[in-house]
Amino acid sequence: MRLNQSPTWTRSHRAxxxxxxFGWIFDFYDLILYTFLVTxxxxxxxxxxxxxxxxxxxxxxxTGIGGAAFGILADRYGRKRILQWTVVTYSxxxxxxxxxxxxxxxxxxxxxxxxxxxxxxxxxxxxxxxxMPAQQRGRAGALMQSGAPLGVALATxxxxxxxxxxxxxxxxxxxxVPALLVAFMRPLMPESDVxxxxxxxxxxxxxxxxxxxxxxxxxxxxRTFCAFVLTLFCMTAYWSTFSWMPKYLETNLNLxxxxxxxxxxxxxxxxxxxxxxxxxxxVSDRLGRKPSFTIFAVISGIGLLMITVFAxxxxxxxxxxxxxxxxxxxxxxxxxNFGPYFSELFGTRLRATAVCTAFNLARGAQFYTPSLVxxxxxxxxxxxxxxxxxxFSFAAAAWIWTLPETKGLEIDQTN
Numbered sequence: 296m297r298l299n300q301s302p303t304w305t306r307s308h309r310a311x312x313x314x315x316x317f318g319w320i321f322d323f324y325d326l327i328l329y330t331f332l333v334t335x336x337x338x339x340x341x342x343x344x345x346x347x348x349x350x351x352x353x354x355x356x357x358t359g360i361g362g363a364a365f366g367i368l369a370d371r372y373g374r375k376r377i378l379q380w381t382v383v384t385y386s387x388x389x390x391x392x393x394x395x396x397x398x399x400x401x402x403x404x405x406x407x408x409x410x411x412x413x414x415x416x417x418x419x420x421x422x423x424x425x426x427m428p429a430q431q432r433g434r435a436g437a438l439m440q441s442g443a444p445l446g447v448a449l450a451t452x453x454x455x456x457x458x459x460x461x462x463x464x465x466x467x468x469x470x471x472v473p474a475l476l477v478a479f480m481r482p483l484m485p486e487s488d489v490x491x492x493x494x495x496x497x498x499x500x501x502x503x504x505x506x507x508x509x510x511x512x513x514x515x516x517x518r519t520f521c522a523f524v525l526t527l528f529c530m531t532a533y534w535s536t537f538s539w540m541p542k543y544l545e546t547n548l549n550l551x552x553x554x555x556x557x558x559x560x561x562x563x564x565x566x567x568x569x570x571x572x573x574x575x576x577x578v579s580d581r582l583g584r585k586p587s588f589t590i591f592a593v594i595s596g597i598g599l600l601m602i603t604v605f606a607x608x609x610x611x612x613x614x615x616x617x618x619x620x621x622x623x624x625x626x627x628x629x630x631x632n633f634g635p636y637f638s639e640l641f642g643t644r645l646r647a648t649a650v651c652t653a654f655n656l657a658r659g660a661q662f663y664t665p666s667l668v669x670x671x672x673x674x675x676x677x678x679x680x681x682x683x684x685x686x687f688s689f690a691a692a693a694w695i696w697t698l699p700e701t702k703g704l705e706i707d708q709t710n
Contacts, residue, residue, distance in 0.1 A: 362655025437576025567624020
């Protein structure tokens with residue numbers, strides 16, 4: 296009996312979930328932590344604004360490369376082994392960042408980190424989706440996804456209490472700890488028996504480019520395109536919001552925000568995200584992937600409109616601002632959809648390649664988003680610039696209906 300046919304969760308299920316969950320916590324922790332450390336790093340190493348922008352953009356772009364590369368490797372060599380490699384890769388990159396002596400060395404270490412970060416999310420979700428029972432796949436993916444707001448919270452706490460004592464170099468070195476998690480969890484981690492069956496049947500990829508060619512074949516390219524666009528809409532909505540929100544809250548809504556990303560808004564958005572991410576898994580297992588996604592994306596869009604386009608009606612009330620920030624956080628629970636849903640959309644032969652590539656290429660493309668908001672803000676004000684995120688949320692809510700419903704799909708080595 297395969298793991299995904301088990302009526303209850305076993306130790307193997309829990310071990311896979313714990314490693315993937317911790318991996319995603321530290322994955323997102325690193326993305327947010329770096330935004331906190333940009334200013335002290337730039338001051339000490341005398342970076343220009345252009346160099347700082349390149350470091351952020353290139354490391355984000357590296358997630359796309361890492362997602363595609365590790366996805367291909369996971370389809371060829373197995374989910375368990377490659378998931379461990381991704382955690383070690385970004386842990387080493389973060390650790391070495393503490394030794395950077397200038398622009399080029401830090402750029403190399405941030406690219407290494409980005410490559411590992413790009414692979415962890417997709418491979419972790421594929422492993423979970425292949426071993427979890429179909430009726431509980433959505434909630435398992437949601438529990439893993441809940442690591443994102445916890446990663447944000449952890450980065451916030453570290454920036455508040457650790458960075459003042461260890462400075463940015465010591466903080467980077469300490470942040471290499473996740474690599475130890477792999478050593479501890481390795482004996483408990485299962486391999487996907489769905490992938491093992493596929494390998495035993497001699498149906499793994501013949502070459503490193505075979506999965507990419509298959510994704511672009513007439514059978515899969517339409518679905519691949521639709522999945523990529525869906526992710527692109529959501530990524531653009533997310534980064535349009537959070538790239539500029541601290542500045543917006545302080546300058547437009549007259550809320551004092553201490554630090555680049557610290558303040559009461561962070562606590563309410565993290566709380567909303569945590570609730571939304573976990574709740575989405577249970578809702579999607581009951582209502583289906585597409586209706587649930589549309590509901591949550593619309594909720595997020597409404598919350599964004601209220602704090603931007605209709606901000607004048609709430610700017611005098613901190614309680615209302617916090618409420619609608621919390622609503623935005625709940626709406627972003629739709630991120631819990633991507634791992635289970637994309638794993639159900641693609642066959643076992645190329646599942647990891649498809650999931651990692653669609654998600655991380657869309658994330659890597661986000662280097663343009665802060666500039667898009669800035670350009671719109673110059674014409675319509677910062678509220679008008681950020682409000683573009685609501686439009687992308689509504690677009691995603693509609694676009695998901697270009698893809699099939701997959702609730703309850705049984706995953707085996709043939710599909």
